[in-house]
Amino acid sequence: xxLLRFITCGSVDDGKSTLIGRLxxxxxxxxxxxxxxxxxxxxxxxxxxxxxxxxxxxxxxEQGITIDVAHKYFTTPRRKFxxxxxxxxxxxxxxxVTGASNADLxxxxxxxxxxxxxxxxxxxxxxxLLGIRQFVLAVNKMDLVGNDEAVFDxxxxxxxxxxxxxxxxxxxxIPLSALHGDNVVRRSHKLAWYAGPSLLxxxxxxxxxxxxxxxxxxxxxxYVIRPQQVDLxxxxxxAGRIQSGVYRKGDKVRVxxxxxxxxxxxxxxxxxxxxxxxxxxGVIIRLRDNVDVSRGDSIIVASSKPHVTRAFEATLCWxxxxxxxxxxxxxxxxxxxxxxxxxxxxxxxxxxETLLRSAAExxxxxxxxxxxxxTAVPLVADAYQKNRATxxxxxxxxxxxxxxAAGMIDATE
Amino acid sequence: MSSIPSLDYLDRLEAEAIHILREVAGxxxxxxxxxxGGKDSIVLVHLAKKAFRPGRFPFPLVHIDTGHNFPExxxxxxxxxxxxxxxxxxxxxxxxxxxxxxxxxxxxxxxxNPLQTYTLLEVIEEFAFDACIGGARRDxxxxxxxERIFSIxxxxxxxxxxxxxxxxxxxxxxxxxxxxxxxxxxxxxxTELDVWRYIQRESIALPNIYFGHSxxxxxxxxxxxxxxxxxxxxxxxxxxxxxxxxxxxxxxxxCTAAVESDAVTIDDIIADLLLAKVSERGATRLDxxxxxxxxxxxxxxxxx
Numbered sequence: 001x002x003l004l005r006f007i008t009c010g011s012v013d014d015g016k017s018t019l020i021g022r023l024x025x026x027x028x029x030x031x032x033x034x035x036x037x038x039x040x041x042x043x044x045x046x047x048x049x050x051x052x053x054x055x056x057x058x059x060x061x062e063q064g065i066t067i068d069v070a071h072k073y074f075t076t077p078r079r080k081f082x083x084x085x086x087x088x089x090x091x092x093x094x095x096x097v098t099g100a101s102n103a104d105l106x107x108x109x110x111x112x113x114x115x116x117x118x119x120x121x122x123x124x125x126x127x128x129l130l131g132i133r134q135f136v137l138a139v140n141k142m143d144l145v146g147n148d149e150a151v152f153d154x155x156x157x158x159x160x161x162x163x164x165x166x167x168x169x170x171x172x173x174i175p176l177s178a179l180h181g182d183n184v185v186r187r188s189h190k191l192a193w194y195a196g197p198s199l200l201x202x203x204x205x206x207x208x209x210x211x212x213x214x215x216x217x218x219x220x221x222x223y224v225i226r227p228q229q230v231d232l233x234x235x236x237x238x239a240g241r242i243q244s245g246v247y248r249k250g251d252k253v254r255v256x257x258x259x260x261x262x263x264x265x266x267x268x269x270x271x272x273x274x275x276x277x278x279x280x281x282g283v284i285i286r287l288r289d290n291v292d293v294s295r296g297d298s299i300i301v302a303s304s305k306p307h308v309t310r311a312f313e314a315t316l317c318w319x320x321x322x323x324x325x326x327x328x329x330x331x332x333x334x335x336x337x338x339x340x341x342x343x344x345x346x347x348x349x350x351x352x353e354t355l356l357r358s359a360a361e362x363x364x365x366x367x368x369x370x371x372x373x374x375t376a377v378p379l380v381a382d383a384y385q386k387n388r389a390t391x392x393x394x395x396x397x398x399x400x401x402x403x404x405a406a407g408m409i410d411a412t413e
Numbered sequence: 414m415s416s417i418p419s420l421d422y423l424d425r426l427e428a429e430a431i432h433i434l435r436e437v438a439g440x441x442x443x444x445x446x447x448x449x450g451g452k453d454s455i456v457l458v459h460l461a462k463k464a465f466r467p468g469r470f471p472f473p474l475v476h477i478d479t480g481h482n483f484p485e486x487x488x489x490x491x492x493x494x495x496x497x498x499x500x501x502x503x504x505x506x507x508x509x510x511x512x513x514x515x516x517x518x519x520x521x522x523x524x525x526n527p528l529q530t531y532t533l534l535e536v537i538e539e540f541a542f543d544a545c546i547g548g549a550r551r552d553x554x555x556x557x558x559x560e561r562i563f564s565i566x567x568x569x570x571x572x573x574x575x576x577x578x579x580x581x582x583x584x585x586x587x588x589x590x591x592x593x594x595x596x597x598x599x600x601x602x603x604t605e606l607d608v609w610r611y612i613q614r615e616s617i618a619l620p621n622i623y624f625g626h627s628x629x630x631x632x633x634x635x636x637x638x639x640x641x642x643x644x645x646x647x648x649x650x651x652x653x654x655x656x657x658x659x660x661x662x663x664x665x666x667x668c669t670a671a672v673e674s675d676a677v678t679i680d681d682i683i684a685d686l687l688l689a690k691v692s693e694r695g696a697t698r699l700d701x702x703x704x705x706x707x708x709x710x711x712x713x714x715x716x717x
Binding site: 001002003068069070071072073075079080082095098102209212213222229232235237239240246270271274277280281282319331333334335336338388389392393394396399400401402403406 | 421426431439464467574586
């Protein structure tokens with residue numbers, strides 16, 4: 001059985017929470033007591049309000065909107081699903097960025113009566129920017145447009161112009177009604193002109209296997225294990241997660257940023273020595289030679305030659321109330337490496353509705369900007385669109401530790 | 414050349430949890446692992462072995478003893494700690510009640526669940542813990558579904574759902590200011606079914622109260638069954654029955670109901686679960702039903 005993580009994006013009244021509620025409800029993933037709790041609430045249109053299955057905070061129930069990212073889980077015989085439900089409103093773009101950062105697929109919801117609107121563009125842009133490659137266009141509320149095929153076709157055509165602009169190739173469009181359950185879990189005769197799979201059928205069928213052997217090998221040290229016990233006096237293991245690619249016992253490796261070369265003497269997974277390990281496994285690497293390695297350093301297979309740099313261009317999603325201006329200093333967390341950094345220049349800002357870029361002198365909450373970054377210590381920097389693991393970083397406030405921005409490396413200098 | 418391992422969903426959940434545990438070790442000075450003796454914290458201990466052996470755990474196990482624990486669970490706890498050779502810190506709610514002059518749980522089923530928060534905050538202060546690892550899962554409850562994996566608490570232990578840091582990718586930001594601490598939930602993305610399937614795959618030992626056994630129970634007005642213990646005050650007309658039961662969660666014995674079950678093996682339990690239509694907390698917790706925001710309120714006040 002495998003695992004699929006997906007995000008649902010939609011505007012305030014697209015029925016996103018209802019869709020998730022419907023997926024859980026119709027796949028028998030909602031338990032009786034949870035149903036009883038929501039059935040105690042006033043009904044909408046005589047049906048139980050499935051949106052109540054996802055809105056977890058009191059303020060969300062009071063206002064009837066989703067504020068924060070929520071996680072929901074369900075399992076079918078084929079697959080475990082992790083749903084990230086992110087709010088759709090523009091003031092919560094940072095929450096959507098957060099949700100998309102951990103998803104492999106995006107369901108973009110539109111209201112069949114409204115079609116593609118500005119928010120649809122923004123959601124698709126953010127999901128594509130965060131490296132999601134598989135999209136589902138869920139055209140909801142088909143019942144309110146008489147289940148009309150022509151309406152659906154027009155929306156699909158319009159959406160295609162958006163995805164083309166963003167170089168998103170893999171889009172499957174599905175007409176549905178979350179409120180009535182049409183084409184969500186089961187196909188509906190009301191939409192008989194549609195020959196494709198229901199939403200759940202599609203989510204169960206799509207290929208999630210990735211060929212990790214094609215990826216550049218990357219590993220970063222999280223923690224050094226030194227038992228210093230009588231029976232293991234010299235044991236020194238570098239614990240971390242393989243970020244991408246494959247590692248093998250005997251591989252020639254280079255420690256970065258120091259550049260020292262050695263060889264993998266042993267590879268351990270869960271207290272056992274193995275010959276091969278792959279992303280995203282947690283491993284312990286033991287090295288042939290006693291070289292200086294600490295948390296934040298990378299151990300890279302010597303045949304792979306990543307950029308090790310103190311300056312690069314990146315796209316930031318700015319997530320804080322204060323204004324970003326050139327010259328400001330931060331802490332940059334690149335997984336286990338924590339270094340001082342500055343934003344040396346703002347290059348451009350992306351208009352999330354028109355998808356066009358323009359010059360920028362500052363950035364505000366929810367802005368998406370291209371910047372130049374300098375770091376105090378060199379980083380192993382891959383472009384995000386090539387490597388979602390090592391191309392990502394966050395910026396922190398040095399004093400409070402607050403997370404200020406999500407960053408994606410665009411190009412190294 | 415050796416073949417490339419293919420990973421299933423349990424391998425991926427395991428890798429995620431090990432990564433989180435090692436981030437705690439790498440980022441904090443004085444972490445701890447909150448150990449209840451329940452299956453989720455036992456799974457955490459198993460994951461910690463995978464993350465840190467052959468080294469020692471970089472944190473002690475901390476148990477908040479309510480004084481209402483199942484004796485089987487305490488026995489299991491001591492045995493596990495001895496086998497591991499790791500440090501176990503036990504602090505009792507009883508002592509906190511005396512020291513802070515708190516009112517003990519009263520009534521027919523006196524719950525000490527809310528009182529645990531006081532002891533937890535005391536032990537955090539006593540050892541200056543900057544991170545506490547817990548076994549909470551997001552599928553348990555609606556408020557938990559919105560909590561981060563690294564969840565920052567102020568010096569009063571309070572969770573503020575509106576001021577949570579965005580948690581991007583698998584980059585965990587544990588940088589905090591003096592007085593703050595972080596609760597860390599490595600198995601946030603696991604469901605009850607995932608936990609059981611993992612216990613099955615890894616052959617992890619559990620306290621025997623998780624498996625079907627005969628027990629003397631009180632029948633509650635709701636129909637739920639509560640194991641008979643010295644902490645309950647019975648009325649003359651209470652219905653006392655002998656039933657084949659097991660526990661789905663292991664909390665305070667005064668507020669953790671048993672479910673009727675013949676499941677004696679892990680396979681039986683998984684089969685039971687696939688059929689079960691009542692969620693874990695709903696089936697067995699007497700304290701979450703109080704209000705729709707029960708858990709959100711308790712977390713805001715420093716609860717696990």
